[in-house]
Amino acid sequence: MFGINDLPKFFLAFFLVLPIISFVHEAGHVFFAWLMGGKNITVIVGTGNKLFHWWILEVREYYFWYGFCSFDNLKHNKRLSNILIFSGGVLFNALAAIAVMYLVQVKSVESGMLTYQFTYFSMYYIFFALLPMPYPDGSYSDGKVILDLIRNKPQITENIYRIHLDEKKAKWQVLDNSKTILESSDKEAEVLAKAHELAQSNRPSRLLEIKNGKEVEICNYPIVPL
Structure with missing residues (x-):
């Protein structure tokens, strides 16, 4: 006792x-x-x-x-x-x-x-x-x-965020999985910082950059173990 x-x-x-x-x-x-x-x-x-x-x-x-x-x-x-x-x-x-x-x-x-x-x-x-x-x-x-x-449950499927330069609008953009524009700016650094923030907050995720029509991984953010 x-x-x-x-x-x-x-x-x-x-x-x-x-x-x-x-x-x-x-x-x-x-x-x-x-x-x-x-x-x-x-x-x-x-x-x-x-x-x-x-x-x-x-x-x-x-x-x-x-x-x-x-x-x-x-x-x-x-x-x-x-x-x-x-x-x-x-x-x-x-x-x-x-x-x-x-x-x-x-x-x-x-x-x-x-x-x-x-x-x-x-x-x-x-x-x-x-x-x-x-x-x-x-x-x-x-x-x-x-x-x-x-x-292989869907709740741990990776979120994909992409940044790319819209040459027609001369704007850098952050896109989500469905290619919806989440953020845009004249400055690449601002868009990149926002993309990292979104990717970190929505793990698991990958951050890609579209260059010359090809996707290049910048960073990936796995789910966090407790």
């Missing part, structure tokens, strides 16, 4: 063990994103205002709650690549838990509350990450995305 004496153990798990498990989870995602050629990789631990940013790690005010990662421009932005990326989180959690259990078994690490909590909450993380469900904010669990990728 949970008692007053167990409160310190609860806070230890909440403020120390869970953030570590969250980081391990996100590290699994970005490891495979890196293997697939992902650029601008960032691991975010927590939510709220940013506390500090070091290398690819960003720690936020409420570091013990939530976590996600972001990256763009995958060289291998295919279904299998994305399945590996979204599976990476639970794979790293499982490997970390197995490693801790092995070290305890061979007595390299002493069994205690920390090892128990790490193993328990790793399994907790794995279960809820793989549970195929939508979240209230409109995002999906890793399991839901993996299942949809396997089934």
Whole structure:
């Protein structure tokens, strides 16, 4: 039964063990994103205002709650690549838990509350990450995305944005999937910035430029694992 004496153990798990498990989870995602050629990789631990940013790690005010990662421009932005990326989180959690259990078994690490909590909450993380469900904010669990990728569901079909120069009007334009004009300007830089903003906000997406009748990819923005 949970008692007053167990409160310190609860806070230890909440403020120390869970953030570590969250980081391990996100590290699994970005490891495979890196293997697939992902650029601008960032691991975010927590939510709220940013506390500090070091290398690819960003720690936020409420570091013990939530976590996600972001990256763009995958060289291998295919279904299998994305399945590996979204599976990476639970794979790293499982490997970390197995490693801790092995070290305890061979007595390299002493069994205690920390090892128990790490193993328990790793399994907790794995279960809820793989549970195929939508979240209230409109995002999906890793399991839901993996299942949809396997089934090739339409909600994860890429949005395509194109920029091109309308020579008759002397205007740079941003076009959506149906070639509808979303933005136009005399300045290429303004249109390009707007196109990147739209593509980032509507992942998964690809940003293309039409040159001499051919489409050249500028950047791609995969869906963001949690």
